[in-house]
Amino acid sequence: MAGAITVQGLTKSFGTFRAVDDVSFEARAGEITALLGPSGSGKSTVLRMIAGLELPDSGSIWVGDEEHTDKTPQERRLGFVFQHYALFRHMNVRQNVEFGLKVRKTPKPDARSRVDELLELVGLAPFGDRFPDQLSGGQRQRVALARALAPRPEVLLLDEPFGALDAHVRQELRRWLDGLHRELGVTSLLVTHDQEEALELASAVVVMRRGRVEQAAAPVDIYNRPATPFVAGFVGASNLLRGSIRTGQLLFGSTAVADAGELADGSDAQAYIRPHDVLLTAAPADRSFRVKVERRTNLGWQSKLQLRLGDGQAIFAELPNDELNGIDEGDDVNASLRNAKVFSVDAGEPPVGPAEGDTSHDALHTSDEDEVLAGRAGLN
Amino acid sequence: MTATPTRQRPASRPAARRPGTRRQRLVPGILLAVALGYVLILLIGPLGGIIYYAFKSGISAIGQTFTQPDVQHALYLTFIIMLITVVVNTVFGIIVALVLARDKFPGKRLVSALVDLPLAVSPVIVGLMAVLLFGRGGWFEPFFAARGIQVIFAVPSMVLVTIFISIPFVIREVVPVLQELGLEEEQAAWTLGASKAQTFFRVTLPNIRWGLLYGIALSAARAIGEVGAVLIVSGAIQGQTETATLFILRAFDQFQDQQGYIVALTLAAFSILLLIGIETFKRKRTREAR
Numbered sequence: 001m002a003g004a005i006t007v008q009g010l011t012k013s014f015g016t017f018r019a020v021d022d023v024s025f026e027a028r029a030g031e032i033t034a035l036l037g038p039s040g041s042g043k044s045t046v047l048r049m050i051a052g053l054e055l056p057d058s059g060s061i062w063v064g065d066e067e068h069t070d071k072t073p074q075e076r077r078l079g080f081v082f083q084h085y086a087l088f089r090h091m092n093v094r095q096n097v098e099f100g101l102k103v104r105k106t107p108k109p110d111a112r113s114r115v116d117e118l119l120e121l122v123g124l125a126p127f128g129d130r131f132p133d134q135l136s137g138g139q140r141q142r143v144a145l146a147r148a149l150a151p152r153p154e155v156l157l158l159d160e161p162f163g164a165l166d167a168h169v170r171q172e173l174r175r176w177l178d179g180l181h182r183e184l185g186v187t188s189l190l191v192t193h194d195q196e197e198a199l200e201l202a203s204a205v206v207v208m209r210r211g212r213v214e215q216a217a218a219p220v221d222i223y224n225r226p227a228t229p230f231v232a233g234f235v236g237a238s239n240l241l242r243g244s245i246r247t248g249q250l251l252f253g254s255t256a257v258a259d260a261g262e263l264a265d266g267s268d269a270q271a272y273i274r275p276h277d278v279l280l281t282a283a284p285a286d287r288s289f290r291v292k293v294e295r296r297t298n299l300g301w302q303s304k305l306q307l308r309l310g311d312g313q314a315i316f317a318e319l320p321n322d323e324l325n326g327i328d329e330g331d332d333v334n335a336s337l338r339n340a341k342v343f344s345v346d347a348g349e350p351p352v353g354p355a356e357g358d359t360s361h362d363a364l365h366t367s368d369e370d371e372v373l374a375g376r377a378g379l380n
Numbered sequence: 381m382t383a384t385p386t387r388q389r390p391a392s393r394p395a396a397r398r399p400g401t402r403r404q405r406l407v408p409g410i411l412l413a414v415a416l417g418y419v420l421i422l423l424i425g426p427l428g429g430i431i432y433y434a435f436k437s438g439i440s441a442i443g444q445t446f447t448q449p450d451v452q453h454a455l456y457l458t459f460i461i462m463l464i465t466v467v468v469n470t471v472f473g474i475i476v477a478l479v480l481a482r483d484k485f486p487g488k489r490l491v492s493a494l495v496d497l498p499l500a501v502s503p504v505i506v507g508l509m510a511v512l513l514f515g516r517g518g519w520f521e522p523f524f525a526a527r528g529i530q531v532i533f534a535v536p537s538m539v540l541v542t543i544f545i546s547i548p549f550v551i552r553e554v555v556p557v558l559q560e561l562g563l564e565e566e567q568a569a570w571t572l573g574a575s576k577a578q579t580f581f582r583v584t585l586p587n588i589r590w591g592l593l594y595g596i597a598l599s600a601a602r603a604i605g606e607v608g609a610v611l612i613v614s615g616a617i618q619g620q621t622e623t624a625t626l627f628i629l630r631a632f633d634q635f636q637d638q639q640g641y642i643v644a645l646t647l648a649a650f651s652i653l654l655l656i657g658i659e660t661f662k663r664k665r666t667r668e669a670r
Contacts, residue, residue, distance in 0.1 A: 053567050073570040080571040086564035090586040100572035103582070144568075151573060 003064025003154050004029040005050060005189060010059035012045055019045045021211035023059070027155075027204070032181055032188040034202035036195060038234070042211040043191045047157050050189065051080050063155055063187075079148030079186075083160040085140045087132040093119070093143050094128040100151040118146040121180070138169040145180075155187040162197065174201060195235045199223065207231050224339065232272035232341045239273045239315045242345075250342050253311050255289045258340040268345040277338040278307070278317035280327055288334035291315070296329050307335060427648060433641040445642045453619050454627035455646070457535070461610075461623065462603040465542045469599050473550025474592070480551070481558035495552070498545050507612030510541050514613075533615040538623070541609035546602040553595030557588045590662050597658050601651040 005027040012020040020042040027033035035043040048054040050061055052073035061068045068076050088096050097118055101111040119125045122142040132140055141161055148156060161177075162170040178201055181188060192198050198205050199219045206216040207230075215227040226232035233240060241252070245263045249256035250271055263269060281288065291307040294314075303324060305317045315335070327333055434442070445451055479485075480492055498506070513520050514531040524531050531537045565587065569579040585592075607625040614621035616630070624643055631640035 051571055053570070073567070074573050074575060076571075077573065078571060080568065082564050082568060084564060086568040088565055088568075088583055099569070099574070099582075103569075103572060103574040103578050147568075147572065 003066070003187060004062075005033075005155055005187060006062040007046065007050065008060045008062075010046060010049060010061070011057050012042075012049060012054060013057055018211050020049070020056070023208070023211070023213055025206045025213060025216045027187060027189050029064075029187050030185045031203040032190055032201050033204045033206065034198035035189060035191045035206050035208060036193070036198040036235070037208035037214075038193055040210075041208040043193075043208045044159055046208070047159050047189060047191045051078055051157050052076050053080075077151065077153055079151075079153035079156040081141070081144050081148050081156070081158045081161045083163045085132070085137075085144045085164075087140055087144055087147070089132050092129050092131050093124060093135070096132070096143055097146045097150050099147060104151060106151075114150060118150055121149075121183075122146045136169075137165045138173055141165065141173060142176075145177075149184070149186070153186070155189065158188060158190045160191055160193070162194075163192075170197075177201065199235070205235075207234065209234075226272070226341055229270055229272065229343045232343070237275055238341075239275065239278075241271045241273065241309075241313055241315060243269045243271055243342075245269050245342075245344075250340065252289055252309060252313075255287070257287050257289055258337050258342060260342045263342065263344050270343050270345055271337075272341040272343075273315065273337050274339065275304070275316050275318040277340070278315060278319070279336045279338065280305075280307075280317065280319065280324065280333050281336070282325065282327070282333060284334045285336050288336040290332060291335045293327060293329055293331045293333065296327075430641055430645050430648060433637070434645040437638055441638050442642055445639045448639075450619050450622065451627060451639065451643060454622050454624045454643070457538075457622070458604050458624040458647075461535070461539050461542050462600050464539050465546055465603040466596055466600050468543050469546055469550050470592070470596055473547070473595065473599075474554060474588075477551045477554035477558055481555050482563070495548050498547050503541070503545055503606060503608035503610075504612060506541050506544055507609035510537050510544075510609070510613045514540075532613055533617065533621060535621065537613040538610050538621065541613055542603050542606050545606055545609060546599040549598040549602060550592065550595035553591040553598070554588050557591035558584075561587050590658075593658050593662075597654045600654060604647055604650065 007026075008024045010020055010023040011018070023042070023046055025033075035046060037043045045054060049056045050068070052068070052071060052075075056069065059069070063076070063078070088099065091099070094115055097115045098111055101114060106114070115128075116125070119128055122145060124139060124142055124146070127135065127139065127143075132143070135143065141164075145161075162173055165173065174197060181201075190198070190201060199222070202219060204216065205219050205222045207214040207222060209230050215222060215231045217225070217227075222231060222235050226235065232238055243250045243252045243257070245251070245260045245267050246256070246265055248260050248263075250258040250260045250269055258271065260269060279285075280291075280293075289309065291309055293305055294308050295306040297304040298321065300321075302318055302320045305319065305327075307315045307317060309315065317335075476495065480488065480495075511532060512518055514524065514537055515521060516532075520531075529536065531540075561584075565583050566579050569583045570576075574582065605625060606623075607629065610623055611626060611629070614623070614626065616622050616626045618630070622630070624647055628640045628644050628647075631637065631643070
């Protein structure tokens with residue numbers, strides 16, 4: 001029943017603004033694939049083109065081995081879940097869920113048992129007679145999901161489904177959706193600007209930016225092997241540090257601190273380092289460099305440290321208190337880096353700038369994860 | 381007018397509860413008195429007058445009035461004109477409202493402003509324009525004359541001016557409801573397999589129904605009350621092109637005040653019942669949905 005979604009060379013402009021630019025990827029059958037990107041990156045437009053709610057200027061869309069590019073939304077038989085639920089407000093929960101069955105002329109008894117089944121599945125069986133405005137946001141979104149699933153669609157498209165909900169409900173629904181998907185195995189494409197949501201739910205992540213695909217890979221690879229500086233900065237919290245390249249090594253000043261892979265000698269480099277990938281020792285270690293601990297915030301089991309490099313750059317670290325061995329504010333210590341993601345400066349600018357409107361990253365940024373999420377959630 | 385009932389918010393605590401705010405209590409009191417006085421004097425007063433005069437000489441006068449063929453014909457004609465007007469303005473009103481609320485096109489603001497024109501132009505002028513177009517020597521007169529269709533001094537022109545005059549009501553009530561509704565519910569219906577027609581009748585129409593009904597009621601009330609434009613295009617021929625309002629005019633001219641009051645009361649009662657009916661129906665339905 002499930003088919004893969006394949007999009008090829010999808011392009012769409014609104015006036016002179018190119019919202020989607022030559023986007024290609026595949027969402028594997030039976031899995032959840034996340035389209036992740038900041039607002040304005042074109043991810044929702046891609047989803048709406050797959051649903052047939054927007055027509056692409058060029059490119060093609062396939063589900064399984066059926067081409068959908070020029071079909072109407074009605075012919076595609078996809079389930080679509082909107083950020084703001086889009087429930088029919090003049091119908092009660094049952095009527096909402098039944099709608100897709102009714103317009104496709106499903107026999108009454110079949111439709112009734114299917115609605116019962118779905119209300120049971122989304123845990124809203126006692127709420128069949130309620131109207132949408134008598135339900136909480138989380139309940140509404142579950143109704144919307146039941147409504148989308150009722151006609152047994154081949155694929156499910158979710159457009160920021162948790163974006164309008166508060167953090168607590170979002171967490172809960174995310175877990176619930178994960179369980180539901182394991183049960184149903186319907187091919188799903190999830191649009192989100194919340195990297196945590198993408199990493200948690202999806203088995204593949206397509207990171208988009210300014211209408212283009214930056215990287216399409218498994219969540220682990222997106223996190224550990226970002227293909228571009230943008231992905232390195234956008235997914236997970238990161239420090240951004242400047243350095244230079246000599247003989248395959250990244251240098252801060254004249255100290256080699258990390259492997260630089262294939263990057264050419266003499267070029268300027270940018271390195272993304274996650275706060276928990278900074279190690280501190282009292283004695284010099286392999287490829288370590290001197291830093292001064294400017295501030296330490298003890299969070300109980302771990303501490304956040306603001307470190308200053310000899311060349312003036314700042315770096316934030318998060319370390320378990322067990323590993324700190326008494327290092328405290330004012331100390332001069334040696335830092336070494338794990339898993340530094342090194343790019344040439346020419347590889348593209350870091351994910352800051354008015355286009356994304358994302359203020360949660362800068363050179364000094366680290367990472368109160370919740371703060372970042374809250375900041376992003378506020379954008380939409 | 382919104383299609384969705386909003387929940388009642390708890391009333392904000394009146395500031396007057398606190399001591400030393402007598403002046404704050406005084407101002408709302410004065411406003412309330414002015415508002416009620418204004419409504420009572422200008423709306424209820426005249427209505428009471430009509431009721432009083434209509435019933436002054438007893439029930440028999442009422443019976444006599446309604447058995448007169450002229451009165452019967454006038455009421456019938458008014459009803460027919462209202463019916464055609466409402467049907468035409470509902471169908472085209474919805475189409476215009478959909479276009480104004482949903483589409484972008486050059487000149488949209490001009491069209492939107494033009495819709496209100498009938499409210500700004502005196503009905504007498506509307507009647508004159510119709511005479512200019514369809515009367516002797518008018519642009520369209522040869523076309524209809526050649527086909528033996530009498531427009532001026534006949535029902536077609538009366539319907540035409542009445543439609544023109546009540547164009548804005550449905551459109552003005554429906555456009556804001558459509559704008560608030562947005563497109564997502566309709567798009568959701570499409571993805572669930574509903575055709576455009578199914579989506580309109582099952583999703584869009586139920587969502588705009590209260591605004592639409594209110595617009596229809598206003599249209600109907602306006603149509604039965606129209607006098608200026610109809611007077612000019614109809615020629616007010618007794619028993620032929622005389623509507624209820626024209627009958628009232630003639631009744632007063634000929635010192636048949638009593639009959640005038642009775643017909644006037646009939647029209648007023650119909651309009652008021654129409655509005656009250658819709659308001660009650662709407663409340664009842666809204667409460668059921670709670």
